[in-house]
Amino acid sequence: RTVYLNGQWLPEDQAKVSIFDRGYVFADAIYEVTAVIGGKLLDYPGHTARLKRSLEAIGISMPVSEDELLDLHHTIVEKNGLDQGLVYLQISRGAEDRNFLFSDNLTPTLSMFTQVVPLLANPKAETGLAVISMPDGRWANRQIKTVQLLYSSLAKMEAKNRGADDVIFVEDGLITEASSANFHIITKSGVLVTRQLSNALLHGITRSSVLSLALTAQLKVEERAFSVEEAQDAAEAFITSAGAFVMPVVSIDGTSIGDGKPGKTTLRIREIYIEDQLSRAMA
Numbered sequence: 278r279t280v281y282l283n284g285q286w287l288p289e290d291q292a293k294v295s296i297f298d299r300g301y302v303f304a305d306a307i308y309e310v311t312a313v314i315g316g317k318l319l320d321y322p323g324h325t326a327r328l329k330r331s332l333e334a335i336g337i338s339m340p341v342s343e344d345e346l347l348d349l350h351h352t353i354v355e356k357n358g359l360d361q362g363l364v365y366l367q368i369s370r371g372a373e374d375r376n377f378l379f380s381d382n383l384t385p386t387l388s389m390f391t392q393v394v395p396l397l398a399n400p401k402a403e404t405g406l407a408v409i410s411m412p413d414g415r416w417a418n419r420q421i422k423t424v425q426l427l428y429s430s431l432a433k434m435e436a437k438n439r440g441a442d443d444v445i446f447v448e449d450g451l452i453t454e455a456s457s458a459n460f461h462i463i464t465k466s467g468v469l470v471t472r473q474l475s476n477a478l479l480h481g482i483t484r485s486s487v488l489s490l491a492l493t494a495q496l497k498v499e500e501r502a503f504s505v506e507e508a509q510d511a512a513e514a515f516i517t518s519a520g521a522f523v524m525p526v527v528s529i530d531g532t533s534i535g536d537g538k539p540g541k542t543t544l545r546i547r548e549i550y551i552e553d554q555l556s557r558a559m560a
């Protein structure tokens with residue numbers, strides 16, 4: 278097949294995208310699939326309109342004009358002699374060093390390929406399909422450390438735009454976790470409260486180490502969900518992750534936690550965590 282990548286027509290095995298492309302690292306990309314019958318594009322205006330809506334929704338600018346886009350579709354069909362099948366088009370935000378926060382000057386990555394599919398003479402149209410039902414778990418399996426990070430990335434950009442450092446996500450009135458870390462509080466009576474493990478949050482490795490160190494240090498630990506209000510009213514709060522270790526959180530939505538400074542117990546846990554890790558670090 279001849280495929281399209283950023284202004285070039287290439288044999289399919291020569292089209293290469295950076296491993297730093299945000300489509301690859303954050304699923305920060307949108308796509309469209311348009312059917313082709315007899316070399317002609319079906320429902321093309323609908324697909325381009327949705328493409329534009331998707332791009333606008335996540336703040337990627339359209340890398341080509343409408344005329345160029347139509348021309349690319351015609352050309353890819355022609356170059357591949359496609360009679361019946363699909364044109365796949367993907368636009369990612371572009372490539373840069375991995376960071377949930379992205380730059381506004383990235384060059385989007387535009388790639389296209391065709392697939393031959395017998396759309397009209399589909400044998401399943403004769404027999405019909407058997408289906409199973411499942412809970413709609415799309416975006417809901419956060420225990421899996423997937424690269425499906427577009428929402429987290431956009432949320433972190435929103436935090437930055439609103440003068441904050443990070444986001445904590447809330448579901449059914451209860452905090453799940455931070456955008457890329459687990460979230461914990463220390464109550465006024467000195468209990469470390471952290472949400473219990475489930476598919477609502479990533480099972481943090483740092484969280485797990487911190488909990489065992491807290492128990493060793495005779496801190497009381499409760500694993501349960503809690504609300505934003507309870508967190509705002511707590512004595513201290515902190516997040517944990519491989520990159521942040523134990524990081525104090527001092528306000529939520531502008532409301533100070535405790536005296537609005539990093540908590541004493543939090544900083545002690547940070548010290549203990551770092552000390553323990555350094556003593557066990559592997560060569």
Ligand code: PLP
Nearest residue numbers: 457458459479481482483518519
């Ligand atoms: N929760 C989310 C959504 C994360 O992305 C991360 C780490 O990247 C964590 C929690 C913390 O996990 P860990 O302590 O294993 O780094």
